Amino acid sequence: MDKQKKSKTSWVYTPKKINVWRGIGFGMNDLMGGGWNNIVSGVIFVFVMSNGISPALAGAITGIGRIFDALFSLFFGAITDGFYRNKLGQKFGRRHFFILLGGILFAVVFPLFWVKSTNWIYYLIIYVAIELIIAMILIPWETLPTEMTDDYNLRTVLSGSRMVISATGTALVFFILAALKHAQNPNAYLITGIIWTIIFVIAIFTSYRSTWERPLTEDYVKKLNAAPHLSLSEFMKKTVEDYFSTFKNKSFRQHLAIYLLSFTGKDFYSTMLPTFIVCCINGAKDDLPWTLQALSAVGILATLAATKLMISHGPRFLYGLGYSTIILTMVGYIVTWIFDVNNPVVILIVISLFYQCGRAILEFTPWNVFPFIPDVDRIMTRQDRAGIYAAVMTFFRKSTGAIASWIAGILLEVIGFNSKTMLNYGTTPHSIQFGIMLIFFVGPVVLVGWALWISRKFKLNRDTHEVLxxxxxxxxxxxxxxxxxxxxxxxxxxxxxxxxxxxxxxxxxxxxxxxxx
Structure with a gap:
């Protein structure tokens, strides 16, 4: 009894006042989450190719790895939902235990990926391990806004702070790499990987200690304990059934489609930008793509503005603003290539600044909507299934992210791209430039445009959530x-x-x- 009472009064189960600083503490984890997603889509593909591995195999590393990870994520949310029954879950929190364990493993495994190797199997194994560890951290963490408060505005503070931090992580990732590339450091990727590790681990443990879970009231503990004990096969069967049941939720179906289409479009952009810039743009150097990506720092300001607009105008307005901006900037990139502009750096910087504002809004909006989705499920099922929804989101997101990088790599080989070198403008045949341009342009525009069309029908906002x-x-x-x-x-x-x-x-x-x- 004393142990149970102690666990109930521990910091993991003790609510605190949510303010901007508390929001930043929660959001610090997305310094790693947002940074890693941009490393996957914008760095790994080029890094692996720089070691002489073909585009198709480079894309296969993230493609195969994320399929393994997606399958792991499929069940992991349900595991955290029921982990309170375990003594470790009671002591450390059913969500926080995995954040703690994942942070320790991340510190050990992440730097290993940035060691030079010509063996793509080595990168595949390390990549799979990293993805599983990060899923162990992010899935339980993504449920915390739902557990920490049921207030729309306070959840927006948490999610808004998260996305500001995510934008910061994106900027740090590319700024550090751009600086080392500009200095022509031969070990730029390895040094950058070590620096990323230090920053991300500090962020993970800051978020771990700044958050809490739903207070363990007598009724809530009774509800958790009332769930049936299932065998492994029963657990897997019920979990799959639960995941399919989330698609009965109309708001979630729309939300998931918008999220997947827009983020996959962003993945195509990040994967193909270095190749497009270096191979197609007149006079571009190999540090320019990372410099353009580092402009994501402007996304911090865009995210702050989006936080206010989320409250005043709702998600549908933000979807329209962000997606339209991205489509227009993609046209700008292609026009720059078509007219073969001399010294186009300034033009590309301006275009990229607008793109990064659109990207920040694209990333901000779905994750600000997500904490309210389990409330829609609650009135449908009378259950607390935030972990299941987070796992479904993660499963499909990682599956589509795998598809984007894999398809990009395969298409580059189809058009005859030489995987062992990033050729400068003037030596890349025009036919290959044209193929690169098509891959770079069509993927993002079609997918983001599709998401924009679906978003016009989305009804969940502050007013409807309050009614709910x-x-x-x-x-x-x-x-x-x-x-x-x-x-x-x-x-x-x-x-x-x-x-x-x-x-x-x-x-x-x-x-x-x-x-x-």
């Missing part, structure tokens, strides 16, 4: 579904995609569903 939250509270307090207001019923049905009669099922029905093998 009030209805959940009313029902939790014993209110009758028969007494629902017509306008509330309409909002609930628009967000869930289900008739109101089917939401907030009877407790007996929910328990029966949970006990199904």
């Amino acid at each position: 939250k009030q209805e959940i509270t009313r029902l939790e307090n014993g209110g009758s579904k028969a007494d629902v207001k017509p306008e509330t019923k309409k909002v609930v049905e628009e967000l869930t995609g289900e008739p109101y009669a089917k939401v907030w099922p009877n407790i007996d029905d929910t328990q029966a569903e949970n006990n199904r093998g």
Whole structure:
């Protein structure tokens, strides 16, 4: 009893006042998360090719690795949801235990990737290990805004702070590499990898200690303990069923489609930018792509502005603003190539500044929407399934990220690109330049444009979430579904995609569903 009481009063389960500084503490983890995603899409492909590995195999490293990681992520969210039953989960927190363990493993494994090798299997093995470790950190961490508060504005503070930090991580990643490349350091990648490791590990443990989980009230512990004990096969079967059930949630279906399309479009940009700049742009040097990517620092200001716009105008406005900006800047890059501009650095900097603003909004908006998705699920199922939703998001995101890099590598080989050297303008045949341009342009524009079209139908925002939250509270307090207001019923049905009669099922029905093998 004493141990249980002690665990309930530990810092992991003790809510604190959420302010900007607390938001920054939470968001520090995305210094690593955002930085790593940009390393995957913007650095690894070129780094591996620089060691003489073909584009197809370079793309296969991240492609195969992320498929393994996606399968791991598929079940990991559900594991963290139920980890409270384990003594380690009770002591350290069902989410925080994995953040702590992952941070330790990350410090050991991450620097190994940046050792020079001509063996693509070596990179594949280390890459898979890194991805699994990062999933161990990010999946439980992504559920924390839902656990730390149910207030729309406070969750926006948390998620907004996260995306500011993510933009900072993106800028740091490319700024450090650009500086070492500009200095022509032969060990630029290895030194950069060590510096990244130090920065990311500090960020992980800052976030670990600055956050908390849902307080362990007597009712909440009773609910956690009431979940059935399942065998491995039963657990896997139920987890897959739970994941498929998330697609009954209309808001989540739309959110996931917008998220995947836009982020995959961004992946095509980051993967292909170095090749496009060095091989297609007149007079470009091999440090210019990293300099342009380092302009992502402007995304910090764009994210701060987006935080206010999220509250005042909602996600649909931000989707339109961010995606339209990206499409226009992609046109700008191609026009620069078509007209073969001499000394185009200034023009590229201006275009890239606008792109980075659009990219920051693209990254900010879905992750600010996400903490409210489990609330839509709650009125549908009466369950706390934030971990499942985070795992589904991560699974599909990593799957599509794998596809983007792999396809880019295969297409480069198809057009005859020489994988062992980044050729300067003037020696790259025009036919290969044209192929690079098409890959660079078509992927982002088609995918981001598709996401923009879907976003016009998205209904979840501050006002509709407030209606949803009030209805959940009313029902939790014993209110009758028969007494629902017509306008509330309409909002609930628009967000869930289900008739109101089917939401907030009877407790007996929910328990029966949970006990199904």
